[in-house]
Every structure is written in structure tokens, then in C-alpha cells.
Amino acid sequence: MSQAEHxxxxxxAEYVAECLPLAEDVAERVVALERGWRDGTDTGDxxxxxxxxxxxxxxxxxxxxxxxxxxxxxxxxxxWGALLGDQPGRDAGVGLLVRGAGLLADxxxxxxxxxxxxxxxAAFIEEVDAYLAAEAGAREPAREERRSPDxxxxxxxxxxxxxxxxxxxxxxxxxxxxxxxxxLLETFGEVMIAQAGLRDAIRQRGRRSGGDPAQLERAMxxxxxxxxxxxxxxxxxxxxxISTVFTRFTRLVRDLAHGEGKEVRLEVAGGExxxxxxxxxxxxxxxxxxxxxxVIHGIETPDERTARGKPAEATITLxxxxxxxxxxxxxxxxxxxxDPDAILRKARALGHAxxxxxxxxxxxxxxxxxxxxxxxxxxxxLSGRGVGLDVVASSIRALSGxxxxxxxxxxxxxxxxxxxxxxxxxxxxxxxxxxxxYAVPLADVAETVRVAPGMLHQVVRQGMMTWRGxxxxxxxxxxxxxxxxxxxxxxxxxLRSAGERHRGLLVDALLGHQEVVVKALxxxxxxxxxxxxxxxxxxxxxxxxxxSGRVADGWIEPVATLAS
Amino acid sequence: xxxxxxxxxxxxxxxxxAPVAAERELHLVVFRLDREEYGVPIDVVREVVRVTDxxxxxxxxxxxxGVMNLRGRILPVVEIRSxxxxxxxxxxxxxxxxxxxVAGRLLGLLVDAVGQVARVGERQxxxxxxxxxxxxxxAVTGVARMGQRLLVLLDLSRALSAFSPxxxxxx
Numbered sequence: 178m179s180q181a182e183h184x185x186x187x188x189x190a191e192y193v194a195e196c197l198p199l200a201e202d203v204a205e206r207v208v209a210l211e212r213g214w215r216d217g218t219d220t221g222d223x224x225x226x227x228x229x230x231x232x233x234x235x236x237x238x239x240x241x242x243x244x245x246x247x248x249x250x251x252x253x254x255x256x257w258g259a260l261l262g263d264q265p266g267r268d269a270g271v272g273l274l275v276r277g278a279g280l281l282a283d284x285x286x287x288x289x290x291x292x293x294x295x296x297x298x299a300a301f302i303e304e305v306d307a308y309l310a311a312e313a314g315a316r317e318p319a320r321e322e323r324r325s326p327d328x329x330x331x332x333x334x335x336x337x338x339x340x341x342x343x344x345x346x347x348x349x350x351x352x353x354x355x356x357x358x359x360x361l362l363e364t365f366g367e368v369m370i371a372q373a374g375l376r377d378a379i380r381q382r383g384r385r386s387g388g389d390p391a392q393l394e395r396a397m398x399x400x401x402x403x404x405x406x407x408x409x410x411x412x413x414x415x416x417x418x419i420s421t422v423f424t425r426f427t428r429l430v431r432d433l434a435h436g437e438g439k440e441v442r443l444e445v446a447g448g449e450x451x452x453x454x455x456x457x458x459x460x461x462x463x464x465x466x467x468x469x470x471x472v473i474h475g476i477e478t479p480d481e482r483t484a485r486g487k488p489a490e491a492t493i494t495l496x497x498x499x500x501x502x503x504x505x506x507x508x509x510x511x512x513x514x515x516d517p518d519a520i521l522r523k524a525r526a527l528g529h530a531x532x533x534x535x536x537x538x539x540x541x542x543x544x545x546x547x548x549x550x551x552x553x554x555x556x557x558x559l560s561g562r563g564v565g566l567d568v569v570a571s572s573i574r575a576l577s578g579x580x581x582x583x584x585x586x587x588x589x590x591x592x593x594x595x596x597x598x599x600x601x602x603x604x605x606x607x608x609x610x611x612x613x614x615y616a617v618p619l620a621d622v623a624e625t626v627r628v629a630p631g632m633l634h635q636v637v638r639q640g641m642m643t644w645r646g647x648x649x650x651x652x653x654x655x656x657x658x659x660x661x662x663x664x665x666x667x668x669x670x671x672l673r674s675a676g677e678r679h680r681g682l683l684v685d686a687l688l689g690h691q692e693v694v695v696k697a698l699x700x701x702x703x704x705x706x707x708x709x710x711x712x713x714x715x716x717x718x719x720x721x722x723x724x725s726g727r728v729a730d731g732w733i734e735p736v737a738t739l740a741s
Numbered sequence: 742x743x744x745x746x747x748x749x750x751x752x753x754x755x756x757x758x759a760p761v762a763a764e765r766e767l768h769l770v771v772f773r774l775d776r777e778e779y780g781v782p783i784d785v786v787r788e789v790v791r792v793t794d795x796x797x798x799x800x801x802x803x804x805x806x807g808v809m810n811l812r813g814r815i816l817p818v819v820e821i822r823s824x825x826x827x828x829x830x831x832x833x834x835x836x837x838x839x840x841x842x843v844a845g846r847l848l849g850l851l852v853d854a855v856g857q858v859a860r861v862g863e864r865q866x867x868x869x870x871x872x873x874x875x876x877x878x879x880a881v882t883g884v885a886r887m888g889q890r891l892l893v894l895l896d897l898s899r900a901l902s903a904f905s906p907x908x909x910x911x912x
Contacts, residue, residue: 613797658799698798701817701848701901702808705800711808711815719796719808719815 192241193289194350199230200282201424203253207278208427211271212442227257234281245297246284252298252305253277259312270308277301279428351454353414361414364407371400412453412599419497419504420448422461426468430493433472440479440490441472447497452504453599456576460506460596463569463580467508467592468493475512475590485587487511499598506594515584517541542582543678546570574726576600577620603695605712605722607688610654611664614720616693616712617682621725623673625687628666633683642681644671651681652728657707672729680729691715695722764862767885771859771892772839772852774822775830779852780859780885780892787840787847789855792832806851811840818849824900825880843901859892861885866894 206223213220235250256277260270280301284293375396382393423445434441452460471493476482479489494509517538524544548567566582573580578596597603597620605616606625626644633651634641640651651669654660664685672680693712698705709724769780770789795807795818806820806829818838823829830853838849866883880900885892 660797660799696815698808699815699817699846699848701802701819701846702798702805703800703802705798707799711796711798713810713813713815717810718794719810721796721798 188241189288189292190350192237192243193285194352196234196237196285197282198421198424199234200278200285203227203230203234204275204278204282205424205427207271207275208431211275211431214267214271224261228254231257234285241292243288243292244295245293246281246288248295248302249277249281249284249298252302253281255309256305259309270312273305273308275428275431277305279432282425282428351415351417357410357414361407361410364403364410367403368400368407371396371403375400408602412601415454415599415601416451417454417457418448419450419452419457419460419506420445422457422464423448423495423497425461426464426495429465430468430472433469434476437473438478439472439476441476442490442492443468444492444494445496446494450497450499450504451598452596453601455600456578456596456598459572459576463572463594464495464506464508466569468495471508471510471512471590475510475514477513504596504598506596507591508594509589509591511589514586514588514590515542515545515582516586517584520545539583542584545582546580577603577618579620579726601695602692603712603722604690605693606670606690607714607720608654608668608670608684609664609686609688610658610684611660613658613660614688614714614718615654615658615684616720616722617670617672617725618709618722619690621672621729623671623679626669626671626681628669628683640681640683642669644679644681647679649679649681651683654682654684657682657728672725678729682725682728693720693722764864767861767863767866767894769859769861769885769892769894770839771856772837772850773854773856774825774827774852778856778890778892780861780894781839781841781897783858785841785843785897787842790838790840790849792836792838792851795832795851809838809849811847811849814847816840816847816849818851819901821850821852821900841897841901843897848901859887861887861892869893 206227210220210223213223231250231254235247235254238244238246238250253274256270256274260267260274277298280298284297287293375393378389378393378396381389427443427445430441430443476491476493477485477487482491483489492511494507496507496509498505521536521541521544524541524547527547529544529547546566546569548565570580573594573596576596577600578594580592580594582590582592584590603616604619606619606622608615608617624644632642640653641648642651643649649671653666655664655666666683666685668684668687669681670684670687672682693714695710696712697710698708707724707728708721709727710722711719712722714720767780768783770783770786771778771780773779790811793809795809797807798805801807804820804824806818808815809818810816816838820829832851833853835854837852837855839852839855840847840849842848865887866885869881869884880895880897881893882896882899883894885894
């Protein structure tokens with residue numbers, strides 16, 4: 178808000194767009210350097226660009242009159258210079274450098290909404306000055322980087338702030354290579370030509386009664402094809418490398434691990450994988466939750482690990498890989514793993530008993546995403562600062578993705594997130610309920626079934642049917658959606674939830690599937706429970722997109738049982 | 742297709758003006774609900790369009806008729822009749838959707854018909870009479886007399902304030 182009022186709002190946005198990647202790069206490098214220096218490996222490649230990058234940030238900040246940031250970058254340069262010699266007491270200085278680089282990145286990011294005050298980093302700069310003075314003076318061994326209990330408390334607070342920034346550090350500017358724009362313009366030219374062709378065909382048809390219907394069809398097909406390409410090109414411009422979210426995690430994991438007295442290394446792979454800006458923006462928060470959970474609850478203390486014959490330093494791997502039109506993200510730790518018995522016990526206590534007596538391990542782990550399940554008293558791994566896995570699951574589902582977990586007790590846990598490349602366009606199944614049409618995201622559809630007589634049963638006012646040997650609840654689409662007209666309910670769409678739970682939805686007809694452009698609903702419509710968004714169909718009419726994940730989860734009260 | 746606001750601008754010239762010395766004038770878009778005429782300030786009205794298909798949104802708040810396609814944009818359509826305590830009516834060929842901008846958002850008001858743009862001198866506006874005791878009385882800011890006709894002035898931000906998500910109206 179304050180950004181809009183700032184006279185240099187546009188310039189500030191540009192400043193953040195340029196400096197944030199630089200600051201994040203610095204933050205990431207110094208963490209790697211700290212490790213390299215400790216392990217005694219060659220760090221030349223990491224170290225060389227640092228001074229130049231800090232200098233650029235300093236210069237840009239000065240240009241924008243951001244004195245606080247300018248001073249901070251300047252002091253970090255000094256600190257960096259002082260650390261180049263391998264003197265005693267360097268560890269403390271490196272600790273300072275890591276903190277300072279993190280602070281710098283946070284402040285640059287915060288500048289997007291409110292430029293920081295000039296003395297914003299005063300306390301930190303004082304610490305640096307004290308350190309530098311001590312170094313230059315007696316060259317006595319500087320204070321050891323031992324953390325007293327109260328220091329640790331402040332560190333915790335800092336790491337929490339990192340998480341919050343991760344949650345809403347949305348990218349507001351996209352840099353697009355000019356070749357991409359050229360390609361876009363070129364495709365647009367083709368659209369204009371195709372449109373002219375269509376206009377021609379229509380005109381000829383009007384002139385000579387009838388004309389050549391095939392010509393009209395050809396022109397229409399041509400326009401369709403080029404529009405499709407235009408959409409593709411346009412979508413391309415919105416794709417960003419996933420490293421934009423990954424970079425800040427190196428520091429998050431390091432800070433968390435320090436605070437917990439654990440040794441954790443974060444390995445990142447596939448950072449160049451590209452995803453839609455919207456997906457990237459909304460991915461930070463669930464990933465922060467998963468990483469925080471892994472560090473705090475998944476990973477054992479170094480002593481515990483050594484006792485179990487594992488290396489004292491734990492590894493968390495964050496990996497992205499593209500599979501056709503999806504991106505698979507995995508968060509893997511080599512910690513203590515999940516306890517299936519504890520999950521099953523808690524699920525039973527909450528009344529979420531699995532459908533059959535001896536559920537497989539995968540089925541049990543799927544239960545962990547149910548609301549209320551991942552709490553501290555059941556599975557220590559799954560608790561985490563009041564955020565349950567159900568929250569992670571619902572934010573991933575809001576992106577039309579899904580999440581699953583696998584675990585080997587004692588060996589570690591892997592969360593896999595399947596995400597669409599874009600959320601602007603969705604493949605959907607169109608269904609008819611009464612006189613109304615709805616779009617069901619195809620990602621949530623397990624199967625469609627034609628309803629045969631005797632297939633549906635009514636058990637204590639709840640519709641049920643057997644599907645692939647599983648008894649699943651069935652909802653009547655008309656009742657769920659509150660329409661007035663009744664219909665044949667000839668088809669059943671089997672929906673699947675993130676936890677691989679299934680639920681049938683009775684509809685009157687299937688109208689085929691197509692790609693639909695997702696349009697958000699105006700807040701004036703409230704948050705209708707069964708509808709996620711809307712789209713405009715080929716005939717110009719609006720159709721609602723069902724929130725099928727929520728319907729499948731049974732989050733919608735069973736107001737919609739079978740017609741009696 | 743669309744009755745552009747420009748049509749109204751053209752009508753402005755022919756509408757009877759009543760220039761009284763230094764009196765401020767209200768420019769109002771006039772629409773009809775049942776037999777009553779209502780006016781909303783012209784500067785909140787973006788355009789007036791014919792009613793195309795309105796899609797019902799399941800479990801939407803009361804007073805929301807549905808959504809329609811406004812040139813590729815999803816426009817919520819408000820059943821302003823029920824907001825003002827009138828029974829909902831059928832859509833007829835005369836029905837229109839008045840597209841208004843309130844608090845930065847576009848909303849459509851489903852009305853029975855749209856008339857001309859009227860200019861009303863501020864002195865012709867009286868406080869709403871005590872008889873106005875409909876459900877939507879809080880949204881009525883005054884009554885203007887135009888010759889024999891009576892024009893009910895609406896405060897849209899008040900009439901539509903109920904549509905912020907936190908205060909979904911309970912019918």
C-alpha cells in the first residue's frame with residue numbers, strides 16, 4: 178500500500194527485482210563458504226564474485242537513497258575483506274557474515290512494500306564494528322560462536338521471520354528475454370492473419386449463398402491452432418525457474434538447524450525447472466512448513482544419529498523435476514521417519530478409520546493429511562509450529578496439485594508434491610447437473626462410471642457404492658450444488674482427494690473434457706464451499722469450476738446424500 | 742449489443758435541465774424496479790448491458806443472482822430487488838444489468854429497465870419520507886421530485902456493502 182504512494186514506486190520495484198536475486202545469491206554463497214571453510218575444501222569459486230555483488234547492491238541502494246541498505250552492504254564488504262586471511266577467531270566473523278547476508282536479503286525483499294529506515298541495521302553494524310575493532314587490535318582469539326540460551330531464543334525469532342517472508346515474498350516483476358517477446362509478437366501476427374482469413378470466409382459465405390463451408394471450417398481451425406500457440410507462448414513468459422523459491426531455503430535450514438543444535442545440509446537439485454509465477458509465489462509457504470518440520474522433528478540430534486550409525490550431519494534434499502505437464506517436487510530427509518502405528522491410532526481415535534482392517538503403509542501415511550491428525554501428541558515428526566500437514570495439503574491443492582508422503586521408519590521421509598506448470602489453464606471434465614454445467618478439474622477425477630440399476634446403496638442416509646472393491650460414499654450433484662432441477666443422475670464421477678480417498682459424485686451427463694481458462698470468483702460471492710473458480714465456455718456462458726478436491730475430502734458436510 | 746454509456750451522454754443534451762443559480766446538480770442513471778424509479782450517481786456507473794445468461798453460483802450469498810460474462814470478465818450480478826425488499830422478478834427483454842464500480846470492484850445490478858440520465862438539483866432532493874420502511878431503507882439517501890415523478894436515490898456503497906466476504910447477508 179505504502180509502495181503505491183512512494184514517489185519512486187516503479188523504481189523501487191525495479192531495484193528489488195535487480196537486487197533481491199543478488200542479495201539471495203550472497204546469502205546462499207556465504208552459507209556454502211561457511212561449510213567449505215569448516216571442512217577445509219576449496220572455496221575460491223564461491224568467494225570470488227562476492228565482493229563485486231556486494232558492491233553492486235551498495236551502489237544500487239545508494240542510488241535509491243536507501244541509506245540503511247547502503248551502510249549494511251558497505252559493512253559486509255569490510256567484514257568480507259577482514260575474513261579473507263585465515264586468522265584465529267574467523268568462525269565468529271563468518272557467523273556474523275552469514276547473519277548479515279541474511280539480513281540484507283530480508284531487507285531488500287521488504288523494500289518492495291516499505292523502504293526500511295536508515296538505521297534499520299544499526300544494531301548489527303555495531304556488532305560488526307566491535308568484531309572488526311577486536312580483530313584489528315590485539316588479534317586476540319575472538320569470542321567463540323557459542324550460543325548462550327538467550328541468544329538462541331533471539332535466533333529462533335529470526336528464523337521464524339524468515340519463514341514469514343518466505344510465505345509472502347511474492348515475485349512482483351518478471352524479466353522476459355526479448356526473443357520471447359519477439360516470438361510472442363510474431364505469433365500474434367499469425368493470429369491476425371488467421372482472423373483475416375476467417376473474416377474472408379464469412380464474407381464470401383454471405384455473398385454467394387452458401388459459399389464453401391469447408392473453407393470456413395479450415396479458417397476456423399487455423400485460428401484455433403494459432404490461438405493455441407499464442408496461449409503457449411504467453412504462458413512461457415510467466416514461467417520462472419523454481420530456484421527463485423529455493424534460494425532462500427539454504428539459509429532457512431541452516432538457521433533452523435543451528436537453533437536446534439543439529440547439523441543439517443540442504444541439497445538442492447533441479448532449480449532450473451520452470452513453473453508458472455502464480456505457482457512459484459504460492460509454493461514458498463508449504464515448502465517452508467515441510468522443511469521446518471523436517472529439521473525440527475524429522476532429524477535427530479547428532480548424538481542420536483551417531484548412535485544409530487548414521488552420519489552426524491543430516492541431509493535434506495529438495496528436488497524438482499518436470500514430467501510432461503507437471504512438476505514433481507520432493508523434500509527428502511534422512512531422519513527418523515514416520516510412525517505408521519501412531520498415525521493409525523490417532524486416525525481411529527478421530528473416527529477416520531480406514532475402509533478395511535489391514536491398511537497398507539501407503540494408505541496409513543495418506544491419513545496424515547487429514548485435518549487434526551498431524552499434531553504433536555501423535556507423530557512428533559508431523560507437528561510443527563502449529564501447522565499441520567492438512568494445511569500444506571490444502572495449499573498445494575489450491576494450486577491444483579497434490580501431495581503424498583512415503584517413509585521408512587528410522588531411514589527418513591519423502592514428501593512429493595505434484596504441481597501443474599500453470600494454474601491459468603486447467604484440463605477439466607464438463608458435466609451437466611440439472612440444467613447447469615460444471616467443470617471438474619481432471620486431476621481430481623479418478624474415473625467416470627455409468628450408473629447401473631442396483632449399483633447405489635443407501636446406508637444410514639448416506640449413499641454408497643462399490644468401486645474397484647472399495648466402498649465409497651456417493652454424493653448427489655443436485656443436492657450438493659443446490660440446483661432445483663432433478664435429472665437422471667446417469668453418471669458417477671469418482672473423485673480422488675490428496676489422501677487418495679475417493680468419493681462419487683452423481684451427475685446427469687458427461688459433456689467431454691476440454692481446457693478451460695481459470696477465472697477467480699469475485700469476493701462478493703463469498704467463499705462458496707463447493708466452487709473453486711469459474712470459467713467461460715465456448716458459447717460465452719459462465720460455468721463454475723468445482724472444488725472437487727474439497728468435495729472428495731468430505732470437507733463439505735454431507736448435506737447431499739442420495740435422493741431417497 | 743451494449744447500451745453504451747455514450748448513449749446516455751448523448752441524451753444528456755436533450756434532458757430537461759433546470760439551471761438554478763450556483764446550485765449543484767446530481768447526474769443520475771435512472772432505472773426501474775416494479776413501478777418505482779431509482780437513481781444512482783452516474784460516476785459509479787461503468788456501462789449498461791443487456792442481460793445475457795446468468796449462471797447461478799451454488800451456495801452464493803443471498804441477493805447474488807449469479808455471474809455473467811462481461812467481455813471475458815466474470816461479473817457478479819446482484820439481485821438488487823431483494824436487497825431493497827422487493828420480490829425477485831423474471832428477466833424480460835427490457836431487463837438490464839447496470840455495471841457499477843463500488844470500492845474498486847465491478848458489480849452488476851439486475852434491474853427491470855433503464856431510463857434516461859437525469860439531472861436533479863440538490864434542492865429538489867428531500868430526506869426519505871418516514872413511509873420508506875423497506876428492508877433496504879438504509880440504502881436510500883433521499884427522494885427527488887422531478888415534475889410528477891418521484892426518484893429514489895440510492896447510496897450504492899451502502900446498498901452493496903453487505904457483499905464484502907466478512908459480512909455475507911443472512912436473508
